[in-house]
Amino acid sequence: MPAITLYTVPQCADCEAIKRLLQHHGATYTEKNVRGDPEALAEMQRRANVRIAPVTAIGEHVFYGPFDEQRPRILAALGSGTS
Amino acid sequence: MTSSPARPDPAAPGAAHLTYFVDGMDCASCVQKVERMVAGLPGTADVKTSFTKQTLSLDLDETQTGRATLERNLKALGYTPSLLEQPKSTVPRAEAAGHDHSGHDHAGHGHVHEAPRPGQPWYASGQGKLVLISGVLLALAWLFSFIEPQFAISGYIAATLLGVWPLANKAVASARLGDPFSINMLVSLAAIGAVLIGQAAEGAVVVFFFAVGELLEGVAAGRARAGIQALAALAPKTALLVEGSGVREVPADALTVGQTVQVNPGARVPADGAILTGTSSLDDSPVTGESVPVSKGAGDSVYAGSINTDGVLTVRVEKAASDNTIARIIHLVEEAEGSKAPTARFIDRFSRYYTPGVVLVSALVALVPPLLFGAAWHTWLYKGIALLLIGCPCALVLSVPAAITSGISAGTRRGLLIKGGAALETIGTVKTIAFDKTGTLTAGKPCVTDVVASQHLDRNEVLRLAAAVEAGSSHPLAKAITDAAQQAKLTLPAVTEAQAIPGKAVTATVEGRTLSVSSPRHAASLVNLPADLSDTIRTFEEQGRTAVVLLDRNTPLGVLAIRDEPRPEAKAAIAQLHNLGVNTVMLTGDNARTGQAIARDLGLDVRAELLPEDKLRLIADLKARGGVAMVGDGINDAPALAQSDVGIAMGGGTDVALETADAALLQERVTGVADLVSLSRATMGNIKANIAFALGLKAIFLVTTLLGYTNLWMAILADTGATALVTANALRLLRWKGREARPTRNTLPHTTPHRA
Numbered sequence: 090m091p092a093i094t095l096y097t098v099p100q101c102a103d104c105e106a107i108k109r110l111l112q113h114h115g116a117t118y119t120e121k122n123v124r125g126d127p128e129a130l131a132e133m134q135r136r137a138n139v140r141i142a143p144v145t146a147i148g149e150h151v152f153y154g155p156f157d158e159q160r161p162r163i164l165a166a167l168g169s170g171t172s
Numbered sequence: 173m174t175s176s177p178a179r180p181d182p183a184a185p186g187a188a189h190l191t192y193f194v195d196g197m198d199c200a201s202c203v204q205k206v207e208r209m210v211a212g213l214p215g216t217a218d219v220k221t222s223f224t225k226q227t228l229s230l231d232l233d234e235t236q237t238g239r240a241t242l243e244r245n246l247k248a249l250g251y252t253p254s255l256l257e258q259p260k261s262t263v264p265r266a267e268a269a270g271h272d273h274s275g276h277d278h279a280g281h282g283h284v285h286e287a288p289r290p291g292q293p294w295y296a297s298g299q300g301k302l303v304l305i306s307g308v309l310l311a312l313a314w315l316f317s318f319i320e321p322q323f324a325i326s327g328y329i330a331a332t333l334l335g336v337w338p339l340a341n342k343a344v345a346s347a348r349l350g351d352p353f354s355i356n357m358l359v360s361l362a363a364i365g366a367v368l369i370g371q372a373a374e375g376a377v378v379v380f381f382f383a384v385g386e387l388l389e390g391v392a393a394g395r396a397r398a399g400i401q402a403l404a405a406l407a408p409k410t411a412l413l414v415e416g417s418g419v420r421e422v423p424a425d426a427l428t429v430g431q432t433v434q435v436n437p438g439a440r441v442p443a444d445g446a447i448l449t450g451t452s453s454l455d456d457s458p459v460t461g462e463s464v465p466v467s468k469g470a471g472d473s474v475y476a477g478s479i480n481t482d483g484v485l486t487v488r489v490e491k492a493a494s495d496n497t498i499a500r501i502i503h504l505v506e507e508a509e510g511s512k513a514p515t516a517r518f519i520d521r522f523s524r525y526y527t528p529g530v531v532l533v534s535a536l537v538a539l540v541p542p543l544l545f546g547a548a549w550h551t552w553l554y555k556g557i558a559l560l561l562i563g564c565p566c567a568l569v570l571s572v573p574a575a576i577t578s579g580i581s582a583g584t585r586r587g588l589l590i591k592g593g594a595a596l597e598t599i600g601t602v603k604t605i606a607f608d609k610t611g612t613l614t615a616g617k618p619c620v621t622d623v624v625a626s627q628h629l630d631r632n633e634v635l636r637l638a639a640a641v642e643a644g645s646s647h648p649l650a651k652a653i654t655d656a657a658q659q660a661k662l663t664l665p666a667v668t669e670a671q672a673i674p675g676k677a678v679t680a681t682v683e684g685r686t687l688s689v690s691s692p693r694h695a696a697s698l699v700n701l702p703a704d705l706s707d708t709i710r711t712f713e714e715q716g717r718t719a720v721v722l723l724d725r726n727t728p729l730g731v732l733a734i735r736d737e738p739r740p741e742a743k744a745a746i747a748q749l750h751n752l753g754v755n756t757v758m759l760t761g762d763n764a765r766t767g768q769a770i771a772r773d774l775g776l777d778v779r780a781e782l783l784p785e786d787k788l789r790l791i792a793d794l795k796a797r798g799g800v801a802m803v804g805d806g807i808n809d810a811p812a813l814a815q816s817d818v819g820i821a822m823g824g825g826t827d828v829a830l831e832t833a834d835a836a837l838l839q840e841r842v843t844g845v846a847d848l849v850s851l852s853r854a855t856m857g858n859i860k861a862n863i864a865f866a867l868g869l870k871a872i873f874l875v876t877t878l879l880g881y882t883n884l885w886m887a888i889l890a891d892t893g894a895t896a897l898v899t900a901n902a903l904r905l906l907r908w909k910g911r912e913a914r915p916t917r918n919t920l921p922h923t924t925p926h927r928a
Contacts, residue, residue, distance in 0.1 A: 103200040109814060124198060126494075140226035142199050153223055155200040 091148025093118035096133040104143040106156040107163070111145075114167055118145075187217065190239070191229040192253040194246065198226065202251070209245060212348050213237045227256065241341070248345040303383045306335045310376055328372035335379030336363045353527035355568070361531065362560035369550070369557050374884050378561050381888065385567070385895045407458075407477040407498055411442030414486060424476075425493035435485045441478045444491035446471060452483030459497050460587040460839040501589060501838070522568075522863075530563035537878075555878060562874055562887045567894035571862030574902035579855035582908040587838040588848050595834035598818050600852030603798030605749060605845060606791065608812070609760035609767065610648075611805040612822050613774060613842065614736040618648050620656035621717060622733040624708050634730035636662045638722045641680045641689045644670045649718065650678070652734045653689070688723045689732075693763075695721040701728055716769030718762065738774055745842035746776050752849050757794075759787050759812070791815045803845055820845060851908060858905055862898045869894050 093111065095118050097104035111118050121129040123142055130140070137144045137151045144153045147166040152159045197206055203221045206228060211219050215236025220229050232242065239255075246253045313327025336359070343356035359382050366375030411424045414432040424442040427433065432448060435441050441454070453465035458477035465481050468474065474487055476496040493499070538556025541547035576593040583590050590596045607613050623631045639657030642650035643664055657664060670680035677690035692709045695701060701709075701721070705728055712719040712733040722729040746756050756776040760767045767780030779790055791812055794800035802816035813819025813833050821833035822840055837844035873887035 098199045139223035140198065141203060141221075141223040155204070 090116070093148075094136075094146040095120045096123050096129065096137075096142050096144040096146075098122060098124040098142045103156040103159075107143050107145055107159060110156075110160065110163060114164075116167055187215075187231040187233045188239075189229065190232050190242075191227050191256045192243075192246075193226060193256055194228050195252040195254070197221075197228070197251050205249060206246065206251060209249060209345070209348065210242065213242060213245070216242075228253070244341045245345045245348070248342045300387055302335065302338065303380070303387050306331045306376070306380050306383060309334065310380055313373070313376070325370075325372055328376045329367055331376040332363050332367055332372055332379055335376065335383055336360050339363075339379070339382070353524055353531075355523045355527065358523075358527045358530060358560070358563060362557065362563065365557040365560055369553055371554070371557065371884075374558075374561055374888065377885075377888055381892050381895065384892075388895065388899050407493070407496070408440045408442050412436070427489045427493065429489055429492060431489045433487050433489060435474075435480045435487055437480060437482050437484065439480055441474045441476055441480060441485075441487065443476050443487070443489045443493065444474070444496040445487040445489045446473055448486045448488050450483050450485035452485050453481045455479040455481060459501065501584065526563075526568075530560065534559040534563070558877055558884050558887075559874065561884060562870060562877060562891075567866035567869075567891060567898045568863060571866060571898045571902065572859050574899055575855055575858045575862065575905060578902050578905035579851060579858075579908070582906050583848070583851050586847065586909075588844055588851060589836040589838055590848070590851075591834055591836075595818050596852050596855055598799065598852070599801060599820075599835065599848050600850075600856055601799060602754070602801045602817055604755040604757060604794045604800045605849075606794060606800055606802045606812075606816070607756065607758050607776070607842075608802075608804035609758050609762060609770065610736060612803055613742045613758060614738050614770070616648075616736065616805070618652040618718070618734045618736040620652050620732055621735045622712065623656075623730060624705075624733075625730040626702065626705055626728055629729055631730070632660055632662060634722055634732070635660060636664065637682055637687055637729065638689050638720070638732055640664045640667050640682045641670070641678055641687050641722075643667060644680075648736075649720065649734055650689075653720075653732060686725050687729075690721050690723055692719055692721055695723060695728065699723065699726040699728065705731060710765070713763060713765035714769055716766055716773060718766050738770060739840075739842055742842045743774050745844075745846055746774050748843060748846035749849065750775070752846060752853075754849060759790060787812045788815050801845075803842075820848065854908055855905060858901060862901055866891075866894050866898060 093116055095104070095107060095111065097108070097120055099122060108118075108120065121132070123130040123133050133142075133144050134140060136146055137153050139153045141153070143156070143159070144151065145159055145163055146152075147163065150162070150166045152162045152166075194206065197203060203223070207219055207221060210216055210228065210230060213236075215233035217231040217233075218229075221227070222229070232239065243253050243255075309327055309331035313324045313331060316327055317324035339356045340360040343354055343360050346352070346354040346356065359379065363375040363379045366372060366378070408424055410421050411427055412419045412434040413422045413427070414434050419434050427443050433442055433445070437452070447468060447470050449470060451467070451469040453467050454474060455465045456475055456478045459475040465479075473490075474485070475498065476491075476493070477498045491497070534556045537559055538553050541552045542549045573593075576596060579596050580590050580593075583596075590599075610616050620635070623635050625631045625634045635653070635657050639654045639662065642653045644667070654664075665683050667680040667682050670678065672678045673694070676694040677688045679686065679688040681687075690698070692701070692706075692713075696706075705721070708731055709719045709721070712731070715733075715735075717733040717735040720732050720734065722732065749756050758767065758771045758774070758776055758778045759782055760778065760780050761782050762780055764778075764780040767778045771778035779786075782790070791800055791802060792815060795815070795817055799817045801818040801820055802812050803820045803822060804813055805822055813821065818835060819833040821836040822842070822844075835848060837848075869890055873882060873890055876882040877884065877887055
């Protein structure tokens, strides 16, 4: 299983949804709150080149945008990661 | 702001291409909210958001919507735009375009209250300046009314317009988002109406007091927040770093994970960490609100800010200062208090009926008598506007947010962390509270209570073999058995070919024999258990213990009984909840007999032998029947917590618990649940009393003013008085101490929570 990092901000519905999704699939992930944490924000920008959460990094794959758009890609990445 | 009026880029004739960096727009739902608002403005086109740069770019026809209006609308939503000097021509296209997910958490309401930051005096905030300037204008106008009434009227009009401007903007912003009947709209209408009928003085005073009310709310929130901030100050500034054989004093925020610090008696712990050497009693009150010291030894966790009452400790630092428990709690509470949407929900719902009602009644009063009965226009127009003015609810807008902020702060100081107004509002209204068993109602540390040997075996021999089989397993029951063997000082033989059938048995080869430790049901499916052994097992289970059978192939060797003791205060907590009129139920995956025995002891209902999906189904069921709060450890039962109306995590500040649940009990005490329920009810009671008081006063003055017994001025002054009283009443919640009658808390000998 590749390492999963989730970059989030508090009170963010899309972030919560992705957390639930990952939990639902039994994936372990590291969450980083980028609001008020310049280091995490810099890391997120370095990996995804975006400033807006949520950003999901699964191994080599990095996804951003709203939950609806990320969901199928996350599921695909999780599927290929386990096989 | 950097909104310097640089001339629009002449790229598109009539339309300027603008790019803003939008502070605060850092989540996908925020982006959606901003895009929807901006696209709804007349004269906007090609609205794009850059996820990369956190910027918003658009083509804006400034003859239709001014740049200032756009910026104010953004601010009204809680985002601060800064215009970028160079409009980027190659803004990367955001992925966000065209997505559509259910409209959650949009702040459709108008008033964004800025609380003064600690250290910032009230008059330095934007709201404070507004109040000061319009107050000065009012005073000047009043003075001029003695000298030259013409000037006075201009002064009143100026003060009214100044005060109404921000309100009207917020009202328009809300109206664009589909909420035309905000409180701001009502106040704006009333003030403008007052100017139109030549009563600018009244209008100015109403607007002034409305602004004062909003300012007071900010001050109240700041005061509640200061209480929490004070907690942060409890963490010491310096630490004694252990280096080689010596000790050196260093700043606490320079500590890094893995360093070792020394904590002397009477000093405060400088960082979150684990005790390496030493034993002491620690007062964890900054983190948990529990002031009775807890005895801790090597391996136990300590929190930054706790007081080391006796004994010298060395502690391994496990969290940097910015990330320690107390910092996270403060951050979460600030988030909770700052989350505007849930805090303002109640008042928004309310104003959706109140504002149109007042406008309608005023219109009827102003129009019907002159039109139908030929009464004098001016008299009735005046009465109509008077109604609008009286209807302006300074006291009302204050009552909800001030009370919620105070409630959250009061809870935090008692170790009840509530993550937002919505959770605080809901906890007191649920009909049922569901508890997870292991680790919530029980201590989560099972131990072996009995060993029964069959045939002529020695009891220690049964324990020794069972422990050997379980040695490789991390299951809590396995740990209980190996711990018991260790306590009995038994030397465990080596095992080979250990394997587990999850939930049923563990099998291994020990000293040449194939042994297994099995659940009674699984054992019974393999062999015929002797009657006396079956009886023993049933007896154990009826006593709330979990039984396992040790088998040598198909020969039972003995039975071990394991019990996870209920927390000492659990029974009292359940009784308290029943006194509050809340149903309680225990959800467990354990077998029915064991579950029932524990539930019977504690006095609550039970649903046993549940699979995780059964728990979710039950929660959904209870949710439909009057609401349910779920109490769990926040780690194993996160889905159930998420599914319930309010998820309450028990756990001394673990990340997961703090993150997943709506509320967390920082002291691991079940009685905190009852405290949460009563705090929620106290807060909602406070809010309802405030609203009833403010509305009642309005109703009285409405009638007496229409009948001519009181005039507009008296009504306005009464509302100001009500504003002050309502604020004071809300701040009273800060002193909330829980229910007074609390015999269990004071007379129980304090049992310190142990950490394994």
